[in-house]
Amino acid sequence: MTVFTPLDTFSSEPIGPRVYREIRDAIVCLRLKPGQIISEADVARQFGASRQPVHDAFVRLQASGLLHVLPQRGTRVARISPKDVRDAQVIRRAIEAATVARACERRRPESLAALKANVARQEASAGEREPRAFLKLDEEFHRLLAACADLEMAWTIIEDAKSHMDRVRYLSLPQTTPVATLVRQHKAIVAGIAAGDASAALAALTEHFGEIDKSLPALEAEYPELFEHDEARAEPMVVR
Amino acid sequence: MTVFTPLDTFSSEPIGPRVYREIRDAIVCLRLKPGQIISEADVARQFGASRQPVHDAFVRLQASGLLHVLPQRGTRVARISPKDVRDAQVIRRAIEAATVARACERRRPESLAALKANVARQEASAGEREPRAFLKLDEEFHRLLAACADLEMAWTIIEDAKSHMDRVRYLSLPQTTPVATLVRQHKAIVAGIAAGDASAALAALTEHFGEIDKSLPALEAEYPELFEHDEARAEPMVVR
DNA sequence: GGAAAACGACTGACATGTTAGATGGCTAGA
DNA sequence: TCTAGCCATCTAACATGTCAGTCGTTTTCC
Known part of the structure; x- marks a missing residue:
């Protein structure tokens, strides 16, 4: 299942913001299911990027309450509360x-x-x-x-x-x-x-x-x- | 000038949240002056921590509008607008x-x-x-x-x-x-x-x-x- | 002198290595 | 059957390495 639209290789825009936008959009549009478990490394692999920009996106998305990061355990897309x-x-x-x-x-x-x-x-x-x-x-x-x-x-x-x-x-x-x-x-x-x-x-x-x-x-x-x-x-x- | 209170070595709380709290407090209480230039590496050195948790804090503080990160140039404490x-x-x-x-x-x-x-x-x-x-x-x-x-x-x-x-x-x-x-x-x-x-x-x-x-x-x-x-x-x- | 090219010292962006903690499966012992 | 302990395998947290871009300075060349 394709959840993320792949990153445009030729764009000059930094990877970080694009990754953030993609993940956020995937959550809001339910392509990532509420309750679903995701991991930084796995998402990074899907984007063909390193873990760092994905990690940054996770930090921001947790602050918005769209992700729940469980330290040392995993990250889940927030269920709809x-x-x-x-x-x-x-x-x-x-x-x-x-x-x-x-x-x-x-x-x-x-x-x-x-x-x-x-x-x-x-x-x-x-x-x-x-x-x-x-x-x-x-x-x-x-x-x-x-x-x-x-x-x-x-x-x-x-x-x-x-x-x-x-x-x-x-x-x-x-x-x-x-x-x-x-x-x-x-x-x-x-x-x-x-x-x-x-x-x-x-x-x-x-x-x-x-x-x-x-x-x-x-x-x-x-x-x-x-x-x-x-x-x-x-x-x-x-x-x- | 001591801007940050040093991290308690014996606390079991992860350093990420503590660093975030410290920096935020320093900004809000004006120990970090609006307009002042700071850098991830420098702040990390002051905490005796690595750049990573400081970077995470910067990401969040930028989202709140308390920091302005200028890519590849530096980070300044947001002036009071x-x-x-x-x-x-x-x-x-x-x-x-x-x-x-x-x-x-x-x-x-x-x-x-x-x-x-x-x-x-x-x-x-x-x-x-x-x-x-x-x-x-x-x-x-x-x-x-x-x-x-x-x-x-x-x-x-x-x-x-x-x-x-x-x-x-x-x-x-x-x-x-x-x-x-x-x-x-x-x-x-x-x-x-x-x-x-x-x-x-x-x-x-x-x-x-x-x-x-x-x-x-x-x-x-x-x-x-x-x-x-x-x-x-x-x-x-x-x-x- | 003056413009421009080269340099060097910074920065954050991005990549990757390392570690502690959580978990689940397995097995040994009752 | 149950439980306690061990171990392999996940994870995010944390550490560090590398790189390209920016900018101020110095050097070069006219």
């Missing part, structure tokens, strides 16, 4: 609410234009079969929101919180909320900001969240091995 | 407001007891000459707040945001707000939570913040070399 997902949601909602409120105050024409252009591309992607295009645009949308509020630090944090939520999202891709609904909510947020109407934008934002809560219990029941349960610490799931 | 400080404040306020609101709902007797005990110790430390004792208790207070809201993830993020604010705080220790005032505000927050009165707790929290804003310009004028100025501005977020 329902509590972490819900916590991440609360935090993201708090930060994004502050972001939207600030965006209403300091919106600039070019930021608004960028947001509108992004939403337009979302509409274009709504019809397509491939949902990943939309998810990338969604990511971009929330990044632009932070830029519009001149609160770049917010995006850094949202990115981390989002990673936990996104795994659930990928898991629920089949029965997920129709993309059209999400695009409509995005539109409403932008409209609120454009009008400088904070309460309208916040209302749209609030509606935008809270989709995951409903799907979470069903997914947990369907894929129990991917979730962290209170008693957890069951047998490691060896996948190769 | 007024924008980062203000952004961190906005974010912290947003998260902590959500935390307090949640704490009002799910407070449990033992959490409240822990908060009250902490505040009591704060009062005891208010008279002392050494302000660091209070700052540690303050840190603990906000961690307990997150625990009380059963939102541990919030503390992780606040910790990072706080680090940027705390450097300013240490810089302004001489003319800082009297500790008694801060303790009073903490007390008000706890009282609000204890009563389940979210709006009262939030009001106390709001008053609690916004001390830094006033001192920031004066400090920037007094120690320009420690601050990042606009011409040296970190890369603005690219809007595509």
Whole structure:
């Protein structure tokens, strides 16, 4: 099974960042299964790189809570923790609410234009079969929101919180909320900001969240091995 | 000049975490000056450790924005960025407001007891000459707040945001707000939570913040070399 | 003198070697 | 059958080696 896209030999970009991005993407998109055991040496071999850049990536991913490193024993992809997902949601909602409120105050024409252009591309992607295009645009949308509020630090944090939520999202891709609904909510947020109407934008934002809560219990029941349960610490799931 | 407290040779704790903690503490407490150039090898020598654990620490500290690693050139302690400080404040306020609101709902007797005990110790430390004792208790207070809201993830993020604010705080220790005032505000927050009165707790929290804003310009004028100025501005977020 | 090439002393990026600790399987002894 | 001890084999932690890139200085050549 190919989990990682191989490193471009001719790129001048250092190996470290590329390895980090690859591993992170593999985790968030569930190509690496929650609970799966991986090892630095093994991953390094798959990339054809040395252990060092992989080790660095592991250090960072552990800090984000996407990996659990057990000293001297091994490393496992963090299982999806329902509590972490819900916590991440609360935090993201708090930060994004502050972001939207600030965006209403300091919106600039070019930021608004960028947001509108992004939403337009979302509409274009709504019809397509491939949902990943939309998810990338969604990511971009929330990044632009932070830029519009001149609160770049917010995006850094949202990115981390989002990673936990996104795994659930990928898991629920089949029965997920129709993309059209999400695009409509995005539109409403932008409209609120454009009008400088904070309460309208916040209302749209609030509606935008809270989709995951409903799907979470069903997914947990369907894929129990991917979730962290209170008693957890069951047998490691060896996948190769 | 001793910047790092030497590693306890007899501790069984691995050196990696200890080195990380030491370096981070040295940055936040300004024993390492903002703008100062440091190197992995040099720091490793000071600890009497190898470069590896220091390198790992650098990786993590760069992710928090406390270090700027310039590939192949060197590493500098991040200068205090007024924008980062203000952004961190906005974010912290947003998260902590959500935390307090949640704490009002799910407070449990033992959490409240822990908060009250902490505040009591704060009062005891208010008279002392050494302000660091209070700052540690303050840190603990906000961690307990997150625990009380059963939102541990919030503390992780606040910790990072706080680090940027705390450097300013240490810089302004001489003319800082009297500790008694801060303790009073903490007390008000706890009282609000204890009563389940979210709006009262939030009001106390709001008053609690916004001390830094006033001192920031004066400090920037007094120690320009420690601050990042606009011409040296970190890369603005690219809007595509 | 002045520009440019060469050098050397640094840096972190990357590679690899070494070690302590955790684990699981095996066997010896009851 | 069970248990205690040994051992092979994992792991990440830690140590060290090598390298390419950056930069300030010196040297070279006109």
